[in-house]
Amino acid sequence: xxxxxxxxxxxxxxxxxxxxxxxxxxxxxxxxxxxxxxxxxxxxxxxxxxxxxxxxxxxxxxxxxxxxxxxxxxxxxxxxxxxxxxxxxxxxxxxxxxxxxxxxxxxxxxxxxxxxxxxxxxxxxxxxxxxxxxxxxxxxxxxxxxxxxxxxxxxxxxxxxxxxxxxxxxxxxxxxxxxxxxxxxxxxxxxxxxxxxxxxxxxxxxxxxxxxxxxxxxxxxxxxxxxxxxxxxxxxxxxxxxxxxxxxxxxxxxxxxxxxxxxxxxxxxxxxxxxxxxxxxxxxxxxxxxxxxxxxxxxxxxxxxxxxxxxxxxxxxxxxxxxxxxxxxxxxxxxxxxxxxxxxxxxxxxxxxxxxxxxxxxxxxxxxxxxxxxxxxxxxxxxxxxxxxxxxxxxxxxxxxxxxxxxxxxxxxxxxxxxxxxxxxxxxxxxxxxxxxxxxxxxxxxxxxxxxxxxxxxxxxxxxxxxxxxxxxxxxxxxxxxxxxxxxxxxxxxxxxxxxxxxxxxxxxxxxxxxxxxxxxxxxxxxxxxxxxxxxxxxxxxxxxxxxxxxxxxxxxxxxxxxxxxxxxxxxxxxxxxxxxxxxxxxxxxxxxxxxxxxxxxxxxxxxxxxxxxxxxxxxxxxxxxxxxxxxxxxxxxxxxxxxxxxxxxxx
Numbered sequence: 001x002x003x004x005x006x007x008x009x010x011x012x013x014x015x016x017x018x019x020x021x022x023x024x025x026x027x028x029x030x031x032x033x034x035x036x037x038x039x040x041x042x043x044x045x046x047x048x049x050x051x052x053x054x055x056x057x058x059x060x061x062x063x064x065x066x067x068x069x070x071x072x073x074x075x076x077x078x079x080x081x082x083x084x085x086x087x088x089x090x091x092x093x094x095x096x097x098x099x100x101x102x103x104x105x106x107x108x109x110x111x112x113x114x115x116x117x118x119x120x121x122x123x124x125x126x127x128x129x130x131x132x133x134x135x136x137x138x139x140x141x142x143x144x145x146x147x148x149x150x151x152x153x154x155x156x157x158x159x160x161x162x163x164x165x166x167x168x169x170x171x172x173x174x175x176x177x178x179x180x181x182x183x184x185x186x187x188x189x190x191x192x193x194x195x196x197x198x199x200x201x202x203x204x205x206x207x208x209x210x211x212x213x214x215x216x217x218x219x220x221x222x223x224x225x226x227x228x229x230x231x232x233x234x235x236x237x238x239x240x241x242x243x244x245x246x247x248x249x250x251x252x253x254x255x256x257x258x259x260x261x262x263x264x265x266x267x268x269x270x271x272x273x274x275x276x277x278x279x280x281x282x283x284x285x286x287x288x289x290x291x292x293x294x295x296x297x298x299x300x301x302x303x304x305x306x307x308x309x310x311x312x313x314x315x316x317x318x319x320x321x322x323x324x325x326x327x328x329x330x331x332x333x334x335x336x337x338x339x340x341x342x343x344x345x346x347x348x349x350x351x352x353x354x355x356x357x358x359x360x361x362x363x364x365x366x367x368x369x370x371x372x373x374x375x376x377x378x379x380x381x382x383x384x385x386x387x388x389x390x391x392x393x394x395x396x397x398x399x400x401x402x403x404x405x406x407x408x409x410x411x412x413x414x415x416x417x418x419x420x421x422x423x424x425x426x427x428x429x430x431x432x433x434x435x436x437x438x439x440x441x442x443x444x445x446x447x448x449x450x451x452x453x454x455x456x457x458x459x460x461x462x463x464x465x466x467x468x469x470x471x472x473x474x475x476x477x478x479x480x481x482x483x484x485x486x487x488x489x490x491x492x493x494x495x496x497x498x499x500x501x502x503x504x505x506x507x508x509x510x511x512x513x514x515x516x517x518x519x520x521x522x523x524x525x526x527x528x529x530x531x532x533x534x535x536x537x538x539x540x541x542x543x544x545x546x547x548x549x550x551x552x553x554x555x556x557x558x559x560x561x562x563x564x565x566x567x568x569x570x571x572x573x574x575x576x577x578x579x580x581x582x583x584x585x586x587x588x589x590x591x592x593x594x595x596x597x598x599x600x601x602x603x604x605x606x607x608x609x610x611x612x613x614x615x616x617x618x619x620x621x622x623x624x625x626x627x628x629x630x631x632x633x634x635x636x637x638x639x640x641x642x643x644x645x646x647x648x649x650x651x652x
Contacts, residue, residue, distance in 0.1 A: 006605055010160045010180045011093045015077075020157050049585040051135035052544055056142050057120030058439070060113040063149060064428075067110040070153070072506060074102035076499050079463070083496035085484040095480035096163040097156065097182070103166025107282070108190065109149045111420070112197060114428045115289045116145075119204050119228050121435065125535035125542070126222045128213025128551045133206040135583040136625075141199040143593035148193025151600045155185035159604065162186035165478065167275055168249070170260035170268040175253055184604040187250040192600050194239050194246070201235030204228060213534075215553035219313070222533040223306060226313050227292025230320045231285045237324070238281040245274035254606060269334070276327035284323040286420070288316055290427030291358055294380050297434055298362050300531050301377035302369030308361040309556065315354035322351040332403040341400035348398035352391060359388060374529075375449030379430035382457050383422045390418030393468070408478075411471025414464045421460055429453075429509070437528050441540055442520040448512040456505035462498030466491035532560040537571065539644070545582060545635055548644050549575035577644075580635040588628075592621035 009016060034040055047055060077098055081090045090098065124132055132138050155161045162182035164173040173183050208229045212221070221229075248259040249271065258266040299306045306312065328336060328344045362384065371377070393415040397406050406412060429452075437443045470488050471477075482488050527536040537559045538546055551571045555561050562571035595617035602611035635643075 007158050013094055048590050049587045051139045051583050053120045053124050053132050056138055057117045060117035064110050064114040067105050071102055071105040071110050074098050079496040079499040082492045085489045086481055092480045097161035100162045100165050111286050111424050123228050126225045129211040130546045132203055134203050137203050140589040141196040143589050144196030145193045147593045147597040148189045152189035170271045171262050181604050187246050188600045188603050191246045194242050198239040201232040204232045213551045213553050220556045223295035224292035227288045230316050231288045234281045234285050234320050238278045242278035276330045280327045281323040286424045290424045293427045293431040297376045297380050298365050301372045302366050304369045307364040312361055315357040318354040332400045333407045345398055345400040352395055376430040376434040378450055378453045379426045383426045386422035409471035410467040410475045410477055413477050414467035417464050437524050442522055444512050444516045452505050452508040459498045459501030463495050466495045534559050543643050545580045548577055548640050577637050577640055579637055581632055583632045584630055588621055
C-alpha cells in the first residue's frame with residue numbers, strides 16, 4: 001500500500017473531491033461521446049496526426065479557452081476567499097495551491113497558447129506562405145506543450161498541486177518546505193511545455209525569414225508578423241534560461257543537488273534571478289503579439305493606414321532589447337545595493353517610452369478616421385485607457401525607493417492584471433472575433449460581442465481598482481485571510497463582485513459562439529470586414545495549401561491595393577497554377593509525446609525504471625523519424641483548379 005500512498009492528495013478538501021469527480025465524469029462523457037459518434041478515426045486522421053498550421057492553431061485555441069475556464073475558476077475562488085474577513089472557504093494550504101496554479105495556468109497554459117494560435121493561423125497567411133518552415137516540428141511543439149499542460153493539470157487529482165507560488169521561489173520550493181510532489185509537477189511539466197514553446201520560436205523565426213512571398217521585404221510585412229518575429233526572437237533567447245533553471249530545480253528536488261539551497265554553496269537568489277531573466281521577457285512575449293493584433297484591427301475599422309509603421313517596428317525592437325534589462329525590479333526589496341536598484345529603476349522606466357510611442361501611433365491612426373465600432377474595435381478602444389492605467393502604475397513600481405511601499409501588496413497584483421487583461425486578453429478576444437469568419441466561415445454576433453466587451457470591462461474595473469486602494473493601504477498579497485479590523489472587507493467584496501461580473505462575460509462569450517453557430521449566415525464571402533492584409537486574400541474556408549499561386553508583393557498594403565487599384569492590383573495576375581508540394585500527416589509527434597508524458601509522470605514520483613523505459617520510447621520515435629523516407633505529396637494542377645472553382649478562388 002505504501003507505493004499507492006504516494007499518489008494520494010496530501011491535503012484533501014471537499015472542493016478538491018468535487019474537482020476530481022468533475023474531471024473523471026467529464027473524461028467519461030468525452031470518451032463515451034466520441035465512441036458513440038464513431039469519431040476516433042476522424043480525430044486521428046484530421047487532428048491528432050495533422051501538420052496543417054491552421055488546424056494546429058485551432059488546437060492551441062481550444063486549449064487556451066479551456067485553460068481560461070480553469071484559471072478563471074481559480075480566480076473566482078481566490079476572490080471569494082478574500083471577499084470577507086476571516087473567511088474559511090479555503091484553508092491556507094489550499095489557498096497557496098490555488099494561487100500557484102492560477103498564475104501558471106493563466107500565463108503559460110492560457111495566454112501562451114492563445115498567442116501561439118495566432119502565430120500558427122496568421123503568420124503563414126500574412127507572408128504568403130503555404131505552411132510553416134518545419135510542419136512536423138510544429139506538430140511536435142504542440143503535443144509537447146499539450147502534454148506539459150496535461151501533466152500540470154492532473155497534479156490536483158494525483159499527488160497534490162504545487163504550492164510554492166507561481167514563481168516557486170527557493171527555499172520554499174525545496175523539499176524541506178514543499179514536501180509533496182506538487183513542485184515536482186511544476187518543474188517537470190513546465191520543462192516539457194517550455195521545450196515545445198522553444199521549438200515554436202525557432203520554427204516561426206525560420207518561417208518569417210525564409211518563406212515570405214516574392215517581393216515581401218521585412219519592411220513590407222504586416223505589423224502582426226513583425227510582432228510575431230520579435231516575440232519569437234525573445235522566446236529563443238529567454239526560454240533556454242527557464243529550461244536550465246527548471247533542470248537545476250528538478251535536480252535539487254530529485255537528486256539532492258544544492259543549486260538553490262541556503263547552505264553548502266547553494267544560492268536561493270540564483271533561482272530568483274534566473275526565473276525573472278525569463279519571466280520579464282515573457283511579459284513581452286505575450287504583450288507584443290497583442291500589440292500586433294491591435295495594429296491590424298485599428299486601421300481596418302478606422303479606415304486609415306497605420307500611422308508611423310517604421311516607428312512601430314522600431315519601438316517593438318527597442319522593447320525586446322530592454323525586456324532583458326529590467327528583471328531585478330522584481331526584487332528591489334531583497335537586499336540589492338542602491339546602484340543596482342537605480343540602474344534597473346531607470347531601465348524599467350525607459351521601457352515605457354517605446355510603449356508610449358505605440359499608444360500615440362494608434363491614437364494618430366484613429367485621428368480623422370471613419371471609425372466603425374465593431375466588436376474587435378470596441379475591445380481595441382477599451383484597451384487603450386485601461387492598459388495605459390496599468391502602464392502608469394508600472395512606472396510607479398519602477399521607482400525603487402517607492403517600491404518598498406508597493407511591493408508585496410495588492411497594488412502589485414492590480415498592476416500586473418491591469419497590464420495583462422486589457423493588454424493580452426482583450427487583444428486575444430478582439431483578434432478571435434476579427435478572425436473568426438476566416439477560421440470557421442461565419443461571424444460572431446455583434447450585439448452579444450459588444451455586450452460581452454462592456455460587461456467584461458465593468459467587471460475588470462470593479463475587480464482591480466479596489467486592489468490598488470487596499471494595496472496602498474497595506475493589504476499584503478498572497479495572504480489567505482485578514483482581520484475585520486483591517487477595514488479591507490468592503491473593497492474586497494467589491495472586487496469579488498467584479499470577478500463574478502467578468503465570469504458572466506466569459507459565459508456570454510461561450511453563448512455567443514453557440515448562438516452564432518446556430519444562427520449566423522454562411523454566405524459572408526472571403527473578406528467580410530473589408531480588411532487590409534494578405535490573409536484575407538485566401539478563400540473561406542482556407543484550402544490546405546493556402547494560396548493556389550503565390551502573391552507578388554509590391555507594397556505594405558498588398559491586399560488593399562489589390563482590391564482598390566494600387567501597386568498590387570495584379571497581386572495574383574500572370575502566375576500559372578503549378579502542382580503544390582505539401583507534407584504528409586504523421587502520428588509520430590503524438591506518440592513521442594505520450595512517452596514524454598509518461599516520462600514526466602514517472603519522474604514526478606521518482607519511478608526511475610519506468611522513466612527510463614519511457615525515455616527509450618522517446619529516443620525510438622526520434623530514431624524512426626531519422627530513418628523515415630517521407631517525401632510528402634502533391635496537389636496536382638487539376639485538383640487545385642477544381643478546389644479553386646468550388647471555393648470561388650482568389651484568382652480572378
